[in-house]
Amino acid sequence: MSGPDAVLVTGGAGFVGATLVRRLVASGHRVRVLDNLSTGAAAHLAGVDAELVEGDIRDAGTLDKALAGMGAVIHLAAAGSVVGSVQDPAGNFDVNVLGTFQVLDAARRAGIERVVQASTGGALIGDATPPVSERSLPKPISPYGASKLAGEGYAHAFAKTYGIRTVAIRFGNVYGPWCERKRGVLNVFFEAVHSGAPLVIYGDGTASRDYVHVDDISNALQLALEKDVPGGTVLHAASGVETTVKELADLCCQAAGAPGHPIEYRPKRAGEVGRNFASYDLAKEVLGYAPSVSREVGIPRTWKWFQDEVFRD
Ligand SMILES: NC(=O)c1ccc[n+]([C@@H]2O[C@H](COP(=O)([O-])OP(=O)(O)OC[C@H]3O[C@@H](n4cnc5c(N)ncnc54)[C@H](O)[C@@H]3O)[C@@H](O)[C@H]2O)c1
Structure with missing residues (x-):
């Protein structure tokens, strides 16, 4: 299978990826995972009918090869720790901002039509009165939150400039x-x-x-991959x-x-962040998403x- 049903999942050997990749494969997608195994593990995908390519999203040549024959990307790879980003803001920037830019730019070169990216609710918006939503003004209070906001910015720009259908899903705290x-x-x-x-x-x-189960997040990501949504869309997937x-x-x-x-x-x-939970009203309207x-x-x-x-x- 190639074309839109063939999906590259960056960071697919990580926590969210382990559930998402199984779900996509079970739905009939051909899945290739690009992961440098820095926090993920090949064992997470043991027995799963998906191809695992070990490599780094910051490397343009690696991305070009990984995207060959693919029709869409779900971009999960990231340095995902708020505390880690406070300790090493430059390392966080490198993976999350530069890495996300490289994924989008490689998607542009490869003529990929759809990119879905993992973003975050709480860390990106900062200390706002909950429930936060797509209408909340982003004011990150950690380097991690800032890096995710920058990634959303590039995705929106690539949607408007190059016509890639990008969707950013802001997760609650996934477990x-x-x-x-x-x-x-x-x-x-x-x-x-x-x-x-x-x-x-x-x-x-x-x-x-807002603690949201990984099954619900994987459902939101799959809906964002498959549904017709305008490029540059940002949605919260949360428990509410x-x-x-x-x-x-x-x-x-x-x-x-x-x-x-x-x-x-x-x-x-x-x-x-102090208090946080999110409204998923727009994801419900646009994707039919609801936590289960x-x-x-x-x-x-x-x-x-x-x-x-x-x-x-
Ligand atoms: N878990 C949560 O609660 C949560 C909440 C909000 C957003 N997110 C976002 O969801 C995504 C997935 O998070 P997760 O919880 O599964 O984290 P994770 O650390 O388990 O997964 C990330 C994967 O990316 C890989 N990776 C990291 N840097 C890489 C690089 N430079 N090149 C290639 N692969 C690389 C890791 O090896 C790992 O397998 C991330 O973008 C994260 O920021 C997660």
Whole structure:
């Protein structure tokens, strides 16, 4: 299969990629993954009928080869850590801004019609009164958020200048299977409960996020790939539910059968947003997107995955 049904997924060996690639393959797409395996793993795609090309999105020649015969791109590859971007803003810029530019420019050279890119809600918009939406004014408060905004800017420009049908999907905080290499709060909490260490909360526990299951994010990405949407579109894919860090800690402990597990509070970290959750109204209107996995179902299901795949030894 070539043409629009053949999809290059950058960063497809990562956490979101592991679910997305399975979903695309199951839907009949031919999938090639370009990944430098810096935070991803070939094992994430074990047994999946997708081609894995090991290489870096910052290398134009690698991208040209990876795009041969492809009709569309889903661009997930990124340096995805807010804390990491505060520690190494130049490294974050290099992968997220320069890398995204290289992906778009290679898509232009290859005559690719559709590019869907992973963006972020909370980190890009900053401290705004939630729910945030496409109408919220972006004011990033971390280098990571700024890098994603720059990537959206280039995608919009390439849509208007070169006619590439770009769609940026701003994710909430994604959780679910294959997140074991991430330093996201949910797996940090799970590891703490498993090892018997206290759960560590930075700040007073009232900071909130929009936790969205990776199945819902993968659905949004596939809809953005397949539906007819104008180029330059930006959409939030979220749960629409505000969950405080303290509520999340309680949900994790309950899922693990350890209610009352100790919690330790430490000072708030730089670059992190206070309250955040998002409205997905436009994604619903434009893509027919709606979240299907509630936190009450998704968190216990993810704990079960950790028990089966990560904590089994
Ligand atoms: N996980 C979340 O909660 C979340 C929230 C908002 C946005 N996002 C975005 O979603 C996308 C996927 O995130 P994820 O959580 O799956 O992260 P991840 O780190 O698991 O996946 C990223 C993948 O990109 C690869 N990669 C990194 N740099 C690369 C490079 N220079 N060249 C080629 N491959 C490279 C990594 O090896 C990894 O497999 C990212 O763009 C991230 O910014 C994630």
